[in-house]
Amino acid sequence: MKVEIITTGTELLLGEILNTNVQYLSRKLNSIGFDVLYHTTVGDNPERMQQVLEQAMERADIIITSGGLGPTRGDITKEMVMEVCHTESYLDLDTWGRIDEYFRRKGICQPSENNEKQAYVPIGAEVLQNDVGTAPGLWLEYNGKFFILLPGPPAELMDVCEKQLWPRLLQRFTDHGVIMSRTLHLRGVGESLVASKLDELIQAQTNPTIALYARYGEILIRLTAKAKNEKEAEKMLAAAEKNVRKYVDEYIYGIDDDTLGACLGRLLKEQGKTIAFAESCSGGLASSLVTDVAGSSEYLLGSVVSYTNMAKEKLLHVQADTLEHFSAVSRETACEMAVGVRNLLGSDIGVSITGNAGPGASEGKPVGLVYIAVAMNDVVYCQEHHFMSTRTENKLRIAQTAISMAIDKLLEAKNTEDNN
Structure with a gap:
């Protein structure tokens, strides 16, 4: 079944709100075997919304909308779906009763007159009950197409989906199979090199498919299989992963939800070592990523955000002469920071970051110039890097x-x- 997801709201087009609904819907729909082929976002404009809905009817079997079911004049999704499906609405007393009860639970004597709009249901539609808000979801079939209208607030949309929509879809469409994905995480290699190594496999791909994309300094390889059941899909993914690993196994550090922080934690635990961070331009983000992993207190002893020269001197014992002659953004300062944090916290390994994340030059050093040092086994290693994105993305990279x-x-x- 081909699916198009239509998210509505001018605030989405203006970039005021992150469109998390489409991500949630796409992931879930693909995982239960539905082909999401189109994403469309349209503002609160009747003519454009009608055009989008009519276009979706031409290229999809299931049209899922998110948003536009509220009590205001700008909430027009239901009305426009009724327009393209040539139907009218009626006041559903059960829905009106649930809305009334919702307000009473919140300590409000009665809903406003505007909320009555949310209790009107298209003739022929089934109500998908919303237990955490006032706007119910709707399921409407017209000329062999299925319109599914969902509320916009993410908590409400997820409640309707988990309790009402997913069970109904699986019951209604029993022979759709499953779509499963596996993501391989690579580090220390560029996207072009990975693409070159896997070119033969990518050219020959059918099912499973292979897709590459870069994200914040790492490369992801997504394998996607469509099969009759999960067991068959798992088998196909295992075979595809085996083939991919023949070419890039040395760069793969994790699968699916694995992170670099988790990989670092595993190695530290295996070797019985501890670590500490001294961060300047990254503002503590590296240690934050490490602490995203449960149990990281076993190996992360602490972190110092030495954003100023004063902090570098007083906390990490970076020499004043070093800062004066080489500046805070230098190989020499990075090395002293790594040794300083290791000594301060008594860790086996000290990692330091100092540089200029942007957007302007600092101490005469260009934007994106960063030094990273690692102190371990009485040796200090230091690397120079140049990052060329926004300040926020630079920090993460x-x-x-x-x-x-x-x-x-x-x-x-x-x-x-x-080897010894």
Whole structure:
């Protein structure tokens, strides 16, 4: 079954609100075997919304809308669906009763007159009950097409989907199969090199499919299989992963929800080592990513956000002469920071980050110039990097790069031990 998701609301087009509904719907629909082929966002304009709905009817079997079911004049999704389906509405007393009860639970004696609009249901539609809001979802079939209208607030949309929509879809369409994906996470390699190595596989792909994309300093390979059941899909994904690993196994550090922080944690636990971070331009983001992993207190002893030269001197004992002669954004300062945080917190490994995340030059150093150092086994390693994105994205890429460098040094230490 071909699915188009239509999200409505001028605020989405203006970028005022992040469209998390379409992400949630797409992930779930694909996981239960429905082909989401189109995403469309349209503002609160009757003519344009009608055009979008009519276009969706031409290319999709199931049209799912999100938003526009509220009590205001700008909430027009239901009215426009009724227009293209040539139907009218009636006051559904059960829905009106639930709306009334919802307000009473909140301590409001009665709903406003505007809320009555939400209790009107298109003739022929089934109500998808909303237990956390006032706007019910709706299921309407017209000329072999299925219109599913969902409320816009994410909590309400998810409630309707989990309790009402997903069970109904699976019951109504029993032979759609499943679509499953597996994501391989790579580090230390560029997208073009991965694409070159996998070119033969990508050219020959059918089912499963192979897709590459870059995200914040890492490369992701998404394998997607469509099959009759989960067991068959898992088998297909395992075979596809095996083929991919023949070409890029050395770069793969995790699968699906794995993160660099989790990978670093596994290595630290395996080797019985602890770590500490000294961060300047990344503002503590690297250590934050490490602490996203449950149980990270076993190996992360602490973090110092030494954003100013004063903090670098007083907390990490970076020499004043170093800061004066080489500046805070320098290889020399990074090395002293890494040693300083390791000594301060008594960790096996000290990782430091200092640089200029942007958007303007600092201390005469260009935007994106960053030094990352790792102090371990009485040796200090330092790398120079240049990041060329926005300040926010630079910070994340810098933090990810620092974690990846720590992983490299732990792997090198392990290989040295194994060879001795």
